[in-house]
Amino acid sequence: MAITVPQRTAPITTPPRQDDNLGLNSERMRNALVARLRVQGITDERVLAAVQAIARHRFVDEALASRAYEDAALPIGHGQTISQPWIVARMIAAARNGKELGKVLEVGTGCGYQAAVLAGVAKEVYTIERIRALHELARTRLRPFRLPHVRLVFGDGMLGVPSAAPFDAIVVAAAGLSIPDALLSQLAIGARLIAPEGGARQRLVMIERTGAQSWVRTELEPVRFVPLQPGVLL
Numbered sequence: 001m002a003i004t005v006p007q008r009t010a011p012i013t014t015p016p017r018q019d020d021n022l023g024l025n026s027e028r029m030r031n032a033l034v035a036r037l038r039v040q041g042i043t044d045e046r047v048l049a050a051v052q053a054i055a056r057h058r059f060v061d062e063a064l065a066s067r068a069y070e071d072a073a074l075p076i077g078h079g080q081t082i083s084q085p086w087i088v089a090r091m092i093a094a095a096r097n098g099k100e101l102g103k104v105l106e107v108g109t110g111c112g113y114q115a116a117v118l119a120g121v122a123k124e125v126y127t128i129e130r131i132r133a134l135h136e137l138a139r140t141r142l143r144p145f146r147l148p149h150v151r152l153v154f155g156d157g158m159l160g161v162p163s164a165a166p167f168d169a170i171v172v173a174a175a176g177l178s179i180p181d182a183l184l185s186q187l188a189i190g191a192r193l194i195a196p197e198g199g200a201r202q203r204l205v206m207i208e209r210t211g212a213q214s215w216v217r218t219e220l221e222p223v224r225f226v227p228l229q230p231g232v233l234l
Helices: 026-039 045-053 062-067 085-096 113-118 132-145 181-185
Strands: 074-077 080-082 101-107 122-129 150-154 167-172 187-198 202-211 214-223
Touching: 026 045, 026 085, 045 085, 045 113, 062 074, 074 132, 085 101, 085 113, 085 167, 085 187, 085 202, 101 113, 113 122, 113 132, 113 150, 122 132, 122 167, 132 150, 181 187
Parallel strands: 101 122, 101 167, 122 150, 167 187
Antiparallel strands: 074 080, 187 202, 202 214
């Protein structure tokens, strides 16, 4: 299936703030969010700084903005959710493993929030979404942040983005019954893939590629994600 890569966004700048219009003090609430993540065991300072830099309420509907800094998943339409901040930070920190990241892949763009956080820890971010409406939503949500190193892709996330591989990390934001071989093959040697796996009962898994044909799998904590599905929805 053909994959289209939209134009890059413009150079990175800070968007105009509209927090007062929403009744939010975004900086104060982001500080509180980061403090809570520290208590919950997130110790990677690069990841915490990336979370601190991104106003999460800009990625949800205005009616849900007051809940944006809760540690909860929130609906974004089309049966999908924006992941809770802790799981976003946990997955990115586990994938990074203290290393400098060059090129990373996110499977399941959703509203674009996790891609924006990834942009704070990686030199280049590819993020793929199978639902056209969410792909367009993410482009709209990300545009004000002007992140030229984030590349949005519309396509089947289970196939990854082979034209851009190998990746220094892959983060999957939906749960499959198993990890697609296509994604495993797109990991660079020494890189990690972090993904939920399972059906009714899901666990976060970490897979590190140790050689041309070798991977090491580690099971982490129980999680709950929307299902990973093939194909695209126009």
